[in-house]
Amino acid sequence: MKKILLFIASFLMLMLLCIYAFVFIQTRPLNKADDRDVRVEIPSGMSVTQISKLLKEEKLIKNARLFYFSVRFPALNSFLFFKEPASSGLVLKSGIYRLKPSMDFSEIQKELSSGQQEFIVISLPEGLTISKIAAILENNKICSAYDFISFCHDTSSDIFSDFKISGESLEGYLFPDTYYFTSGMSAQAAARIMVENFFEKIKEVDGLAEKSPSELFEILTLASIVEREYRIADEAPLIASVFKNRIRRNIGLYSCATVEYIITEIQGKPHPKRILLDDLKIDNPYNTYKWAGLTPGPISNPGLIALDAAANTPKTDYYFFQIADQGAGRHVFSTTFEQHKVNHNLYTKD
Template structure:
């Protein structure tokens, strides 16, 4: 009988999973880097508001790329530098001024910078002085840039269009003549001549928000005073219309708060002039009787909103008023624009007589 010898079955070796894991990790890394690069190279959100971009003489491509990122025109200076190197671009960039619109891709920005001064569309500079009202600002914009004054005034009554750039939501107080009164920041601006009236108003509103955010400890100071942004701008506009001498702004703000806390009617002539819709060198007693929520001779507390465009100095004074026991002030008649301040009505009357006599 023959013995049958069965084939021996050797145990199979287990394959290592390490290479597969490494491949998966590598693919994930490549995907993550690719996603990051793609996201970083995407154009910024489009905007009809141009950014004035300056390239000083002697600035290299690295400095230009860094400046583009800093001014919100690209997401990554590093990737733009890589792009320029790969495309063999950047050597023809010219120093000068450019109006670049957020939303341009790398190719668009590069083409604009290659064109030098020719890349700058026609533009116009407009200066908005402190203390102007909406109608006055509208007229100035119309004269300087040809924007329709009526359209500007109408836009000032449509704050919801600018909700995304307003500092504290849409003003909704009752009785407002112009909802955006006090929200168009006084400054010097440069606009493209093809900018719309809405673009212009948006820029001025946005500048107010920017300036407020730049004030040190703004939120804490606002909370300390117990004010909304709208109330702050209202007080600041009163200070703007009342003060001529900068050093007196905090003191005048303090007088306003003293009267509000008493409470006493503010009796500020500028609010009556605003209610009248025109400036008068001298108010009549009949003017003080005008039926308007802005008339602080008839109504206690603040008017419904600002009565002019306040300067940053007036805003800071309204945030940090000078403490005093004063409740009254009257303008000196010596041409200085300064005031006499008084704690009592009797002292105030004496100051009025002194002012009439031209005393110092």
């Protein structure tokens, strides 16, 4: 009888060892020598079962069912990897991750539960509009262009009150910079990151952060026009001075950039190859050829050079500027219209 019991016990022990060996092998890296990155996207709401199958399809694990059980029952991980079980279990988070076939179950689960996901790097240059930024975000699968544009024009959202933003949109407040976004994030989150960056960056411009919301809005509107007009950094303050002098004398700014804004952003037409005489007659408050003073709001999202030029504008006697070197983007500045006509004749090419 003792021999039978001993045999049964030995058999059961052998079976347990075989099961343990099988499970242990199944949870080891698929290929210890394969250190390449595999991009894995875990959408929001994906179940552990679906995640397990996805990892198997991507050839990152050997056994999807075992992966599922090791997530659902932390004690199994403790038994297999000799680690303390998570007190509240494992929570796999949505996002985009870089995983390797050389990782075992424990390492993959640690990565997916960390939230340390892959970022999408986006560089937004100076002078873009809300719609152009929205298109870039959508093309990079960060958020819907429609959602982003809608949010940026929703003055009832908290972001307008939180930052005391004047105007009817976030145009101008989306600071041009390099950002690290994640796929599928909300339009609200993406916009807030840019706006928060704007209010942080303007601290670098002398006196700008201390301005009242209305003063900041006015400076921002001027900066957005300067941004679309200057090409050489040291000319931005001079262009700003021309515009301020014209505003004081109630003279139209005559900025082609404002007409382009009407055509592309308000009328929704393609960017014109050139501004025509008929375009200068468009009856719209953003048309600085038809109306004197600043536009009702920003026409672009300016960078620090344009913001500093608009906030700390030098005093000059200039009322006109004319392109002098198309290739280099250099302008010539003049005080009188007679000088401007001479410059125009000198530098205008057929």
